[in-house]
Amino acid sequence: MTGFASAKGANGPWSWAWELRSVNGKGLDLRLRVPDWLEGLEAALRAELGKALARGNVTLTLRVSRGEEAGALVLNRSMLDTVLDALARTEAAALERGVQLAPSRAADLLAIRGVLEPGAGEEDVEALTAQIRSEFPGLVAAFVKMREQEGAALAAILRDQLLIVEALTDQAAELAESRKEAMAETLRANLSRVLDNAEGADPDRVAQELALIAVKSDVTEEIDRLRAHVEAARGLLNKGGPVGRKLDFLMQEFNREANTLCSKSQNKELTAVGLELKAVIDQMREQVQNIE
Numbered sequence: 166m167t168g169f170a171s172a173k174g175a176n177g178p179w180s181w182a183w184e185l186r187s188v189n190g191k192g193l194d195l196r197l198r199v200p201d202w203l204e205g206l207e208a209a210l211r212a213e214l215g216k217a218l219a220r221g222n223v224t225l226t227l228r229v230s231r232g233e234e235a236g237a238l239v240l241n242r243s244m245l246d247t248v249l250d251a252l253a254r255t256e257a258a259a260l261e262r263g264v265q266l267a268p269s270r271a272a273d274l275l276a277i278r279g280v281l282e283p284g285a286g287e288e289d290v291e292a293l294t295a296q297i298r299s300e301f302p303g304l305v306a307a308f309v310k311m312r313e314q315e316g317a318a319l320a321a322i323l324r325d326q327l328l329i330v331e332a333l334t335d336q337a338a339e340l341a342e343s344r345k346e347a348m349a350e351t352l353r354a355n356l357s358r359v360l361d362n363a364e365g366a367d368p369d370r371v372a373q374e375l376a377l378i379a380v381k382s383d384v385t386e387e388i389d390r391l392r393a394h395v396e397a398a399r400g401l402l403n404k405g406g407p408v409g410r411k412l413d414f415l416m417q418e419f420n421r422e423a424n425t426l427c428s429k430s431q432n433k434e435l436t437a438v439g440l441e442l443k444a445v446i447d448q449m450r451e452q453v454q455n456i457e
Contacts, residue, residue, distance in 0.1 A: 219407035
């Protein structure tokens, strides 16, 4: 399910900006971009998101900055080591190819993002982390509210589509009932043809084959299951909460019954209704992918 929320905050020399967004996903995939020098923050934010959300590809971005007048920058030794290792590999590869690189300057390395970071005392960082964490629930609440609004709109669309499925199922039931006499006449003709050419055949086996033909053309169970699926889908929509995965499974069952209805129809009008059902069910499946 798609969603978006943003916020800004400040405390003394520090300022920060949040962005929380999501796109559709079958499961819950959390991707956090949080400053690693705020110890323990990422794990805490990930845990809170996991409690609030159940589905979607979710990206959280937190940018923290400090005013220039606030203090000196400090060297991130881990980042510097990574940069130096990459530089050594680059120079070695160039040397192998006979390429002469210009000497690297310290200023160039320090200009790389992440090598220098805002300096702060341990107490300052702890206080900053605590305030950022305290503001996070508000961002999540705004994000969830937007997703709930979208979910309500999608639920309305699905309810309308379920009405169409229900009407088409009723139409299929009427067509199945009206074709009974024609099917019976076809069966009697098949029986007569079989008996005329069944000299020496086992009567019980002939009866079994004819009964099998009748069963294969009966769509009563498919219609009953379609009606049951409609009620189940409505129940899930009325229940609320994270129901996307259950609805996704139910759409597969809808599609299975529509396919079987078409394969058993042996009737042009009934086949047409089955194809309309498949089209509506396919539209529903696309919408369900957007529901948490």
